[in-house]
Amino acid sequence: MEQYAIKGGNPLVGEVEIGGAKNAALAILAASIMTDETVLIENVPDVRDTNVMMQAIESIGGVVERVDRHTVRISGKPIMDLVIEDDFIKKIRASYYLLGALLGKYKKAQVTLPGGCNIGLRPIDQHIKGFRALGADVRIEHGLIIAQAERLRGSHIYMDVVTVGATIDVMIAASMAEGQTIIENAAKEPHVVDVANFLNSMGAVIRGAGTDVIRIKGVPKLHGTEYAIIPDQIEAGTFMFGAAVTKGDVTVKNVIPKHLESISAKLTEIGCELEESDDAVRVVAAKPLFHTHVKTLPYPGFPTDMQPQITVALGLSKGTSIVTESIFENRFKYVDELTRMGASIKVEGNTAIIDGVSKYTGASISAPDLRAGAALVIAGLAAEGVTVVDDIKFIERGYEDFHIKLKSLGAQIEKIDSERELQKFRLKTG
Numbered sequence: 001m002e003q004y005a006i007k008g009g010n011p012l013v014g015e016v017e018i019g020g021a022k023n024a025a026l027a028i029l030a031a032s033i034m035t036d037e038t039v040l041i042e043n044v045p046d047v048r049d050t051n052v053m054m055q056a057i058e059s060i061g062g063v064v065e066r067v068d069r070h071t072v073r074i075s076g077k078p079i080m081d082l083v084i085e086d087d088f089i090k091k092i093r094a095s096y097y098l099l100g101a102l103l104g105k106y107k108k109a110q111v112t113l114p115g116g117c118n119i120g121l122r123p124i125d126q127h128i129k130g131f132r133a134l135g136a137d138v139r140i141e142h143g144l145i146i147a148q149a150e151r152l153r154g155s156h157i158y159m160d161v162v163t164v165g166a167t168i169d170v171m172i173a174a175s176m177a178e179g180q181t182i183i184e185n186a187a188k189e190p191h192v193v194d195v196a197n198f199l200n201s202m203g204a205v206i207r208g209a210g211t212d213v214i215r216i217k218g219v220p221k222l223h224g225t226e227y228a229i230i231p232d233q234i235e236a237g238t239f240m241f242g243a244a245v246t247k248g249d250v251t252v253k254n255v256i257p258k259h260l261e262s263i264s265a266k267l268t269e270i271g272c273e274l275e276e277s278d279d280a281v282r283v284v285a286a287k288p289l290f291h292t293h294v295k296t297l298p299y300p301g302f303p304t305d306m307q308p309q310i311t312v313a314l315g316l317s318k319g320t321s322i323v324t325e326s327i328f329e330n331r332f333k334y335v336d337e338l339t340r341m342g343a344s345i346k347v348e349g350n351t352a353i354i355d356g357v358s359k360y361t362g363a364s365i366s367a368p369d370l371r372a373g374a375a376l377v378i379a380g381l382a383a384e385g386v387t388v389v390d391d392i393k394f395i396e397r398g399y400e401d402f403h404i405k406l407k408s409l410g411a412q413i414e415k416i417d418s419e420r421e422l423q424k425f426r427l428k429t430g
């Protein structure tokens, strides 16, 4: 089983190019099958989840051609099958977007219930409520979500919770419904806007994405397009916190600084210096970090997908910090692992109370999920001695070349596959 071996102590220094947003890419790839014309998508991150999504599109007859590592051409025209139930699709959460896309175009779809990170209950009732409001009959049988409609008709939908997945999913399906759909209490995340922009570039008529009311005028047909996905806010944020915990100096390039505002604000609050330009943010961590409080919230609040990374930084900050997780009820599983590295954190319900310690020490730990895994790697980079992180398959779901990018910033990190390779790493890094 592959692991990361990390020798901590080197500050991360330099520039790192941020890839396309995984969570935008997953929805955009799925929505690309809604036209019979060819769609060219640029800035697709080469990560496990996007590869699973492309595999799913191929499994129903779509044609996916990789033009280069980050550019794909997709043709949904040959799609014959509207059933996606293979085991591989359970690995990703975003399989639900195929439901919206197939239902929108073919008025029929059967997709295995979604998987993704085990960070809480993760119901899909708002997706189902939205599809039903559009006139679809939706039921769950044998682990499949089965949705079909004679016709999809625009509707007025109030989301009971702010949900990125259901907002995007309903927006996708409604883009090919008859008449107008209004989604209220919509999520405002940058990837909601990106998916709307993508659909509009295919001829959809979507207004208001990025606000909490989205209006969609359904069209009978979508056409081909060429589209570049926005940069990944969470990948950028992870490297920014990497700079903070290693007392480094990192510039994240190819980013949209506006999307990083809540992350940048917290870094400034804990004592980092930030410099912003049009498409880059530099984080300099010259002074000791200090404590703060943070609560995860829908955009423009602090993202839940950055919660483990900030907790790792606060674990090394002077004073007591409180982190409140308000989106997913089970997103502190990594705290046990961080405790093995010397962190002093008590979790009570959805709150972590963190007493900053002066250092972490290397240990053998496991990545419980994607972002927690990345955060533990960052902790390892700051720790004294060697850290070995297991289950890196989770990290590879969402970070392209994670260890290679970290190495380019001066980290001592290798992907290893055996005890022998670990011994070699230990010898090499002293």
Ligand SMILES: CC(=O)N[C@H]1[C@@H](OP(=O)(O)OP(=O)(O)OC[C@H]2O[C@@H](n3ccc(=O)[nH]c3=O)[C@H](O)[C@@H]2O)O[C@H](CO)[C@@H](O)[C@@H]1O
Residues within 6 Å of the ligand: 023, 026, 093, 094, 120, 121, 122, 123, 124, 125, 126, 127, 128, 161, 162, 163, 164, 165, 166, 187, 304, 305, 326, 327, 328
């Ligand atoms: C593939 C993808 O893009 N994943 C992201 C997506 O997940 P995901 O789409 O699962 O997250 P949502 O934004 O939908 O979930 C937000 C909250 O709404 C609840 N909820 C959601 C749907 C529903 O039908 N009913 C319901 O109650 C969830 O349990 C959660 O408490 O947004 C999350 C919140 O930014 C991110 O952490 C994930 O990285």
Ligand SMILES: C=C(OP(=O)(O)O)C(=O)O
Residues within 6 Å of the ligand: 023, 092, 093, 094, 115, 116, 117, 118, 119, 305, 370, 371, 398
């Ligand atoms: C939780 C995440 O992904 P998913 O929703 O696919 O599990 C994430 O991207 O941090």
